[in-house]
Amino acid sequence: MNSMKTLGMTLVFVASSLVNVLAGNVESKFAYNVEKNGEQVTSQTVYHVEEGKYLKQHLKYEFHYDAANRLTQKEAWKWNVDAQAYERYYCLNYHYADDEVTMEYALWNEKTHAFDAAKEKAVYQLEAGNVNYFAFEWNQHLQDWNLMVSHDTWAAQEVQLLAEK
Template sequence: MKTTNLFKAVAFVAMIIVSIMNSEVKAQDRFITNEEVQNDLIVAKTIFRQSGTYLYNHMRYEFTYDDENRLTNKTASKWDSVKEKWMPYFRMSYQYADNEITLSYARWNEKHQSYDKDVRKSVYEMNAENMPVAYKSNRIYHTVNLLTMAE
């Protein structure tokens, strides 16, 4: 009897977890992406939220590259439906040096009209294949999980 109740409880919890995971996947399906490409590089990406048969602006990303086709800036904007325009959100800048890449992140500061809010900076050491292998912070090295770096 106790085994049957335990089995029912475990099955019930499993069904709830699957239901929650399924709803999260469905929520992601309500977004449509449009990429703008120039010279085989993505220069902009607009994310639309789908509601029924209508699409609504949600997020917009703009990308810039250097002469070697390396990403130098990623700028994000969020759609303001009241003002009916894209509003700056954050910017990520990438600087390349000898076997290092410096990543800078800053949020838009409405008061200053610049990207100077919540500024963060990370430095990554690159290997011979030009892949990040270590995170450098105040001369402390941390192993990088390459799977979490993909967008």
């Protein structure tokens, strides 16, 4: 069970880092304020750094955990300049099974004042020390998930080993 907690937290931090790198945020364009309850991060406020010294509200995240201290939900809020307040933006829900973590993405719906049903999800499977990744998108017409991307690290490792021979 400890490996699932580690896998879940590792995936969260890897995904966050990858998003920052892909968005060009390698430099210190953002400043972070983290609130913790013991070792658990309960919230994180992200400020955009302007002119290298001014902080402008940007995003806020709230984190929720289960009894096993695994991340179950990450809710994102975006800053509304006109209202001078944070507004709900999206939510990531994490579900755990044997050697598998599913992460579902849902947007906030202003009309219903609730999160919509998940339209995208990612599944991470831990198999023999390797992580396999699958990305799905909801197909409204078929009422089923369409596989959009899959990445099998075990197969990639085998190809690399064969190339080295």
